[in-house]
Amino acid sequence: MIYFCSDKNRRSLVLASPALNGIDFLEVIGPSGCGTQLALTLLKDARTLTLTPDNIVITGGAPIQVVSISSATDDAPFVLTVNLAGPGDFSLYQLAVVAGPGISDPPDGFDPQLSTVSFSFKAGCPTPADCLPDNCCPAPVSSAPDINYLAKDYGAFRQVMLDRIAVLVPTWTETHAADLGVAMVETLAYAADHLSYQQDAVSTEAYIGTARSRISLRRHAKLVDYTVGEGCNARVFVALTLAPGLDNIFVPAGTTFYVQQPGVPVSVRWTDILAQQLTSSPNPIFSSMEDCMLFCEQNNMNFYTWGDTDCCLAPGATEATLLGHKHTLQPGAILIFEEVLGPATGNPADANAANRCAVLLTGVYTTDYKGRPLTDPLTGYAITRITWAAADALPFPLCISSTTDSDHGSVPVYGVTVAYGNIVPADHGITVTDEALPPVPSAPPAPPEGSGCTCGTSTPPPAPIPRFHPQLANAPLTFSPKFNGFSPVSNGLTSATAFLAPDPKSANPQVSLNSSDSVSWTPLTDLLSSSDSDPVFAVEVERDGTAFLRFGDNQYGQAPDSGLTFTATYRVGNYSVGNIGRNTLGHLIIGPDFPSPPGTIVTVRNPLGAAGGVDAESMNHIVQYAPFSYETQLRCVTEADYGDAAAQLPGISEARGTLRWTGSWYTAFVSVDPVATITTALVKETTSGLNLLRMMGTDLSVEGAKLVGLRIEMEICVDSNHFQGDVFEALTQVFITGNRCNGQPGLLNATNFTFGETVYASPLIAAAQAVEGVLAAMLTVFARMDAPVGAPDGVATGYLTMARLEIPRCDNDPNHLDLGTFVLHMDGGK
Structure with a gap:
């Protein structure tokens, strides 16, 4: 049996014995790695030994033949030279001295433990490792301490350490808090408690489903390209009224407006004690967004009715006439139209507070084309014609003048609705400077040079920041x-x-x-x-x-x-709390940049409520939506994909896609139904939006939908109590023009039709029959404008079908008869 021992005393014992000899060490003689001679050094004199090749056995690796053995000489009495037929390989070899062939025991006079030696022919080759073998005897294993690994807080950590000390040092029984050992244990328990909390916090914040920090959720969401909404502040239009006789009053950007408080004047100097009362209020504070000039003539402006009575601005209106020359009005200014009198009573308390809207002026005209002042040629009154943006078209009718009801004298009332200028745009928030x-x-200490992982490169890790x-x-x-301000033509709103x-x-x-x-x-x-x-x-x-x-x-x-x-300069004020109601603001603070004294501005109010304030995205919403945001389709492959993607773009009501082989590649033809009219700019914007989504190798072409005009003729029988003209006008309103007072479109309005829609006859007859004064209604012609001769008549079938890319139209426009005609044949009546 071969033992591995750290203290090798056998050699000393054999040296002390007069009857035993043994191997001390062995060397390979010859070129490094290619030696063919072995110098076998014994512990004692070897000149008396007579060993032959049969007494030497070499095992391990490739077989090696012993050719001869050279006896020890007087110069080297302890060394025997073993001559080999060739060098060995890289394996570990073992040389044993045996009594003879087939015998594993050593010859007489040789110690059994020192009759073998291990060696390598490649010992002289360079190697990075130590050739000395390690002790293979394992160190004694001590039993693991019985520790509660569920300990996660201060009390549990303290008890675990005290229990362990009781096992290691049974004689230590001190429990007083002032004891050094107890103090050390409690200090370590305190540190362990904080470390445990940090570990729990890291593992908690590592997953979007368990994170309790909104910042952690925000970073998790960004990993899947989901941008968390941080909310938005509210905006409002503030109407300022100047004291009579004042003009060119400058209101600097950053002027602050405050919610009404009793006992506080309209304008307060920033050094006044009342200013602190306003700024310390928990109510939302608004700040003006641009420099403004105020003019007295814009305090209150009346509409001009050209001598007519009972006038109103219809829904969709984008122009009006003001009484007087308003030279201070400029394109880009904001006006607010407000109903200030009850149309039926003439009483301000009866005014409808909902009839208010803001418009951006696109044109202000006080002179005619020859440069002469605009006046009414009949009365000579000075007038100003104004136009505003189509996006600000009136959403409801605005009554300008009226006649009161019989209970209030049936008298004419003018100035039912007025226009307010001196409008200052403001948003929620106050500046902290x-x-x-x-x-x-200081940066954390850098790791020692040479430590850390460099990922297989020589580049050192970056220095800590x-x-x-x-x-x-x-x-x-x-x-x-x-x-960027307001502008009808530039990059502003x-x-x-x-x-x-x-x-x-x-x-x-x-x-x-x-x-x-x-x-x-x-x-x-x-x-x-x-x-x-x-x-x-x-x-x-x-x-x-x-x-x-x-x-x-x-x-x-x-x-x-x-x-x-x-140093940080920032604004404070956000979320939907800024969406205050109308007529909530009532004060402003005159700052150091405000050149006018208090009393210059006599009223501060917001005729319209603030809007646009949005709360920050909640944590629950982030958890629910962020993991699935990447599933949003951002590509167009099928025909339906192109239609759905185009319908999401601004200015498009609905769209359909068609893939066609155009000779060398596929082209996606996208037919669009615009909200208004199709223009070159709309086609360009739609093409640009779809180019981001279209499939590679597929061309793109955006075109208008194919419009199919309808030919509709009806026979109407009017009862004897109604005039034909009145019934005709009512039918025209129901089918074509719509209700101009409430903005309801006509039944045949283009907005009521879409791609491939089947047009049925029954709704047309029902709508006509419902008009007051109609005894009977009958369709006589119901067909497509492009229908060939002999095609089935819609009167017989009761419906007209459209192809997938066709949209029915019946505009009854004399300038575009191809878009449909609607004819009423009236009979009976007065």
Whole structure:
């Protein structure tokens, strides 16, 4: 049996024995790795030994033949030379001295334990490892301590350590808190409790389903390309009234407006004690968004009715006439139309507060084409013609003048609706300037040189950067879209409606940083598109509304240097709490940039309620929607895909796609039904939107839908108590023009038809029969305009079918007879 022992005393014992000899060591003689001689060194004199090749057995690796054995000489009395037929391989070999062939025991006089030796022919070859074999005897294994691994808090950790000490040191029984050992145990338990909490927090925040931090959810959502909504602040139009006789009053951007409070004047200086009362109020505060000039003539403007009575502006109106020359009105100004008197009573208390709307002026005309002042040629009254954006077309009728009912004298009432100028756009939020943030701390120590993983390269790991995530002292931080002012032709907002309906997805954090090295840092929603030298930062909002600032890592955004200090200027005010009702605002603070004294502005009000305020996306909503956002289809492959994608684009009511082989490739022909009319710009925008989604190798062509005109003729029998003209007008309104007072479209309006829709005769007859004064209605012609001679008549079948890409139309427009005709043959009546 072969033992491995750390203390090899056998050699000393054999040396002390006069009757035994043994092998001391062996060397391979010859070129490195190719030696053919073995120098076998014994413990004692070997000159008296007579060994032959039969007494030497070499095993392991390729077989090797012993050729001869050279006896020991007087110069080397302990060394026997074993001559071999050739060198061995890389295997480990063993040389044994035996008594003879087929005998495993050593010859007489040889120690059994020292009669063998292991060696390698390649021992002289370079190797990075130590050739000395290790001790293969395992160290004694101690039993694991009985520890409660469920311990997760201070009390449990303290008890675990005290129990372990009781096992290791039974004589230690101290329990007083002042004892050094107890104090040490409790200190370690305190540290372990905090470490355990950090471990639990990391594992909790690691998954979107368990995270309790909104910032963690925001980062998880970004991994699947889902952008979390941070909300949006509200916007409002503020109407200011100047004191009589004042003009050219400048209102700087940033002027703040406040909710009405009793006992506080309309305008308050920023140094007044009442200003502190306004600013400390928990109600929403609004700030003007651009510089404005106020003029007394715009306080209250009346419409001109050209001498007529009982006038109204119909739904869809985009122009009107004002009484007087309003030279201070300019295109791009905002006007608010408000009903101020009850049409039936003439009493302001009876005015309908819902009849209010804002418009963006696109044209103001006080002179004619020859440059002469505009006047009514009959009365000589000065007038101003105004036009406004189509997007601001009146959504409801506005009564301008009326006649009161019999209970109120049946007298004419003028000025039922007036136009207010001096409108200031404002949004929710107040500015906090130059808030000092804590300095950037020192970076964590770098790892020792040569440590860490370099991923198989010689590039050292990057140096640590400071851990700097400051928070803003005030909340909630304002998020709002960029505002470039109002302009009918430039890159500003082109309608008042668009101002009150901001896109929350385009809202950006309203914060800026200035560092002590005079560099301005820009906020972004994320840092993924930033370079290593961009001075940018991301804003992350926690569940309680606290805003934290996250800087770059010198790969995605620049990392701030240690010791750098920042000052933050930001706005506070966000979410739907800013959607205040009409006539809620009542005060403004005159700041140091406001040149006019108090009393210049006599009223502050918001005729329309604030709108556009949106709450931040809740954590539950993020958890429910973020994991599935990537499943949104962002490609067009089938015909239905092209139609569905086009219908989602602005200006398109509905669309259909058709794939056709055009000789060398497929072309997707997209037929669109526009909300208004199809234009070159709309085709270009639709093509651009679909190009992002179309399949490679497929061409794209956007075209208008195929419109099919209808030929409809009806025989109408009018009862004897109604005039034919009145019934004809009522039928025309039901089928073609629609109700101009409430905006309800006619039955044959283009908005009531879509692709491939079958047109039935029964709704037409029912609608005609429902008109007062109609005794009977009968369809005499019901056909397509393009129907060939002899085609089936819709009167007989009761319906007209359309192909997949066809849309029926019956506009009854004399200028476009191909889009349908509607003829009524009236009989009877007065």
